[in-house]
Amino acid sequence: MTPAEFRRTVRAGRFRASTAGLCGDFAQANLVVLPHAVSSDFLRFCALNPKACPLLAVGEPGQWALPALGAGIDVRSDLPGYYLYRNGELAQELPSLAEVWQDDLVAFAIGCSFSFEQMLLRAGIALRHVAQHKNVAMYRSQIPNKAAGPFGGQLVVSMRPFRAADAIRAIQISSRFPAVHGAPVHFGDPALIGIGDLQRPDYGDAVEVLPDETPVFWACGVTPQEAIRSARLPLAIAHKPGHMLITDIPNERLAVF
Numbered sequence: 001m002t003p004a005e006f007r008r009t010v011r012a013g014r015f016r017a018s019t020a021g022l023c024g025d026f027a028q029a030n031l032v033v034l035p036h037a038v039s040s041d042f043l044r045f046c047a048l049n050p051k052a053c054p055l056l057a058v059g060e061p062g063q064w065a066l067p068a069l070g071a072g073i074d075v076r077s078d079l080p081g082y083y084l085y086r087n088g089e090l091a092q093e094l095p096s097l098a099e100v101w102q103d104d105l106v107a108f109a110i111g112c113s114f115s116f117e118q119m120l121l122r123a124g125i126a127l128r129h130v131a132q133h134k135n136v137a138m139y140r141s142q143i144p145n146k147a148a149g150p151f152g153g154q155l156v157v158s159m160r161p162f163r164a165a166d167a168i169r170a171i172q173i174s175s176r177f178p179a180v181h182g183a184p185v186h187f188g189d190p191a192l193i194g195i196g197d198l199q200r201p202d203y204g205d206a207v208e209v210l211p212d213e214t215p216v217f218w219a220c221g222v223t224p225q226e227a228i229r230s231a232r233l234p235l236a237i238a239h240k241p242g243h244m245l246i247t248d249i250p251n252e253r254l255a256v257f
Contacts, residue, residue, distance in 0.1 A: 003070060003246045007078040013095065016080045018135040018242040021127075024118035027180065027251050028244035029056050029109040030221030031075055031082075032228070033097070033237035036061045039106040041149025045227060046108070048146035052155055052223035054179050056247070059107035064097075066109055070248030075107045081240030083225065088232035093240060100237070110221045111180035112244050113158055115251045119173050125166045128207045135242035136160065138203035138220050142194025143185070145227060153226035157185060157217040159198065161209040167216050174218065179254040187216040203241040 001009070003026045009015050019028055034042055039061075046053035057068040064076045076097035084092040084100060094100070113136070117127055129136045136158045143155040162170055167187060175183035186193050198215060199206045203222055209215050228236040239245070 003248050004072065006246050007073065010080050011074065011077045016095065019080065019244045019246060020114055020117070020134075020136060020242060021130040023246045024121070025250055027056070027247045027249040027254055028112040028114040029069065029247055030112050030224070031079060031239040031245055032108040032110065032224045033075065033105050034108070035102075035233070035235060036104045036106050038149060038231070038233065041151055042108065044148035045145070045151040045224075046110070048148055049223065050178070051181060051185060051219035052145070052221065054111040054181065055108065056111050056179065056249070057109040061106050062103040064101065064107065066107060069109055069245070073245070073247070075245065076101050079239050079243055079245050081243035083238050083240055085225075085228050085233070085236040085238070087234060088229045097237060105237070109245060109247075110224065111254070112221050113181045113218050114244060115180040115254065116174045116177045118251055119177070120170055123169060123173060125162065125170055127160060129160070129205065132207065134205035134207060136204050137198070137201040137206055138222050138241060139190070139195045140202045140226060145223065150231035150233070151227040153223070153230035155185070156203070156220040156222040156226055157193065158204075158220040159215050159217050161207065161213040161215050163213055167214050170216060176255045176257070177251075178256060181219050181221070184216050184218045187214055190215055190217070193217065
């Protein structure tokens with residue numbers, strides 16, 4: 001299935017699950033939608049926190065298309081799930097934004113680690129959450145974001161367990177993809193970044209970490225949702241974690257050498 005075909009399937013309401021492992025050759029994106037009045041502050045937030053918020057595209061106020069990411073994209077309907085926040089609290093989970101879209105809203109597309117996962121799989125590095133058809137495990141860390149305007153909060157990280165040799169290779173491969181979070185921010189003892197129990201993720205699904213494995217943590221595109229919580233805006237929208245926008249951009253185009 002091509003990205004365009006997949007987006008049409010989502011738009012028709014026939015897919016509402018995690019996009020991990022889907023359309024593997026193409027980049028996936030996190031979504032944030034905010035009122036224009038705070039969009040400049042959020043742009044600064046992304047610039048100050050590039051590991052968590054590598055921007056792929058920014059829309060015009062009121063426009064739901066992101067032509068830089070693909071023809072015909074409609075951010076109101078092309079993701080399998082959305083979160084709507086009011087005053088910093090999760091108010092609704094939505095299948096579409098058609099009924100809540102406003103003329104002053106600005107869409108931000110942020111790189112996603114699901115993109116470099118395909119490169120890991122090509123290198124023969126197994127990903128347990130993909131093999132088990134789960135969403136990746138995500139955790140609130142104690143690492144503070146750099147604040148901009150009302151946006152702050154803590155860094156969210158995604159975790160994948162590897163044996164030592166695969167962990168080294170995963171770090172090498174992901175470092176070539178800064179547009180989709182790049183190299184990890186931590187590996188080893190999760191307590192050092194404020195995570196108490198790997199079996200209780202804040203977002204996504206837990207996976208087993210075997211005795212001979214090391215948990216490896218990447219900055220995560222769910223971080224803006226923690227920033228939204230801290231900003232306590234009257235209205236803010238984001239993707240449901242793990243339920244991404246699949247773009248027409250080949251992952252290989254995002255590599256740096």
